[in-house]
Amino acid sequence: MKFLGVVIVCLTGGLLLYGTADFPDWGDPSSPASTHLSDYYIEKTIEDTQVPNIVTSVLADYRGFDTMFETAVIFTAGLACFLLLRDFRGKKERFYRHKPTGVILHIKDGKKTLAVGKEFEHMDKDWVPSDLIIKTVCRILIPFIQIYAMYVVAHGDFSPGGGFQGGVIFGSSLILLAISYDLKTLVKRIKEKVLGIFAALGVLIYVGIAAICMPMGGNFLDYSKLAPLVPGDPHHVRALGMLGVEIGVGFAVMAVMAIIYINIVSEGRHDEGL
Amino acid sequence: MTDLLPLIVAKYNYWLYVILMMIGLYAMIAKNNLIKKVVGMNIFQTAIILFYVSIGYKKDATIPIIQNAHGGHDAHAAVIHAIDYINPLPHVLMLTAIVVSVATFGVAMALAVRIYQRYQTLEEDELRMRLSE
């Protein structure tokens, strides 16, 4: 198999290297990729949409159809992880640890429960002492990470950023909570049903804003027809439509990152993790 | 030989991108471990994204965010030349590609965990033996 791999790689690499002889020089302003359509986008974006970040305006307004299906792809990935791994049967054995002495109770039968007092704590199979420094630092940092994520989503029009990046940062703040404390802390705080509803809500917000344009007299995803519904300057209505759409993308991505992490690290049982 | 040096200077980056793509392709075909195959797929994807993003680069041009646009109404008066800004279209297409690559990576890791639960191994030749039993 390795010899076959080397042969295929050399053949494909040789063909591709032979094809690079026709490529335009690097950095050439008159190369075919930089001439026909991108000039229109660069010159007309302020006049049409009032949004300085050209990448966001092309992503959310001129090519909004692609971004809608990208959000659907993210939602499908979260759904696929949930369907592959989720195990509703629950664990069969439980461990309790007596805090003053360190004695461990191991209950093998899953159906019987034991009413334990306050000195016993429920523990995972591999018990790791929880570190005070990590817990305190993460507890202080997590709200600031979330505020930064919301800033990135809201400022996607003026600086590099947008819905997807802000959603990933918010999702990674939830993963930080699961790693520094315990997976059970995250699952108790944000239940699985809420995460699923957020993921679907994100896609619904995107498609909803796009579909509302149709009864108002325009095409699908034509934000300029939303002007009667939105208070404020009618020139800015396309920027406001873009902001609503980016918020939808942010919701979907945040929920899906958390869903994928929780399902992978606990093998679907949602009880213990890293 | 004298015209080889300008050729190398003009095209060296394309050759390096092709080498990176071939490293990813080799890992996908020849490695035995399933997770190494997924890593090879991801290397191939990011190498292709690098190639597309490098197409949009223009010499002496700045990042694709319009300058001095926050002024309000006098922003309409300034003329914007397309030659001053990097081509934003490959960046937009590649943002979608990065999103799809991370979604595929998540599902691939979930599949790997499931395969390990069922067959207790992640090597391809051992999996083939256990499947044919």
Added chain:
Amino acid sequence: MYWPIDLIVLTFVILCAIAAISVKDLLGTAILFGAYSFMMCLLWAVMGAVDVAFTEASVGAGVSTVFFVAAIFRTSRRTKD
């Protein structure tokens, strides 16, 4: 843009990619893969693609490495090749 930075970072990227698929310990592969993603992000920032670099920094060097380590935690860590 400054071509020595481009050449040096591209060399690092290729070395990281070759190392990531040759190491026998999967945790080493995870860390090298995170370093590869971060070097790619630097390359795109130098080329002027700031949105793409931001996305790759948050996705590749952040969330993707966490998924990888979580998957290794639940499967085996050593590999034979």
